[in-house]
Amino acid sequence: MKIFRWRGQREAAQTTRTPLARATALYKAGRYTEAEAEARSVAAARSRSRDDTYRPLALATAALAAGAQGRHADAVTAYDALLPVFGRIFGAEHPQTLKLRSDRAQALSALARHAECEAECAVVARVASRGTGPDMALITTAARNGQIFALTELGRHSEAEALACEALAAHCVPDRFTLVLRLGLARSLNGQGRHKEALAETERAEELCRSLPKEQRRSETGAVKLAMATALLGLGRHTEARPLAAAARQACLAAFGPGHRRAGEARALLDRIDSV
DSSP states (O other), X not given: OOOOOOOOHHHHHHHTTSTTHHHHHXXXXXXXXXXXXXXXXXXXXXXXXXXXXXXXXXXXXXXXXXXXXXXXXXXXXXXXXXXXXXXHHTOTTSHHHHHHHHHHHHHHHHTXXXXXXXXXXXXXXXXXXXXXXXXXXXXXXXXXXXXXXXXXXXXXXXHHHHHHHHHHHHXXXXXXXXXXXXXXXXXXXXXXTOHHHHHHXXXXXXXXXXXXXXXXXXXXXXXXXXXXXXXXXXTTOHHHHHHHHHHHHHHXXXXXXXXXHHHHHHHHHHHHHHHO
């Protein structure tokens, strides 16, 4: 999960004065190509100072936007180059550095490097949980989400379920973080063959998704339908599963492009349905 805090009115007014305001707004609006270009423009304009904090933040935003376009390998390359810069400028346990590590770990998982993602997310969550303030709490939740996804991809479904339940209990706000944690729980249940429970969880996620503002649910485009289709397929309800999987794929292609991890996952699910 990628973190852009949903700020109050006063904080939002302050944010609009930062050099990255436009890139951030474009990203939130789902205009990822423009967000990447804007972020790179900001980075280029601030290249003279070695210690300018906005340059590495701009490059991190560009990497985030590249990943949202399905260019996960490009994102990882950028994150790898930025890690020592963030450590030098912000410090190893600063929220910005921990966020970068969380974003990088989840880009690794999009490249099927799940063991690396799981290990890194576990470390980030542990460090962030020792911190204070809303940023650290969000980073902890985001890292836990990445760990849950990686655990399910590694076949460690019961561990993923336990972690998802623990994270949901700790995060009692009906927001996009709760949405992704519920989807992670559904994924772990599907992985255990508990498709009826998984379907019930996706229905809760769908209800929550409908209640969220568009910009808060945009990054999870197609995810609810994909989880629901997986549960329905597991229950033998193929005719219901296929249109959901097809709709999830089309939504992902429109929002992120064909190289995005979720678009590929939807394509694989359609192939499974059609092979039955």
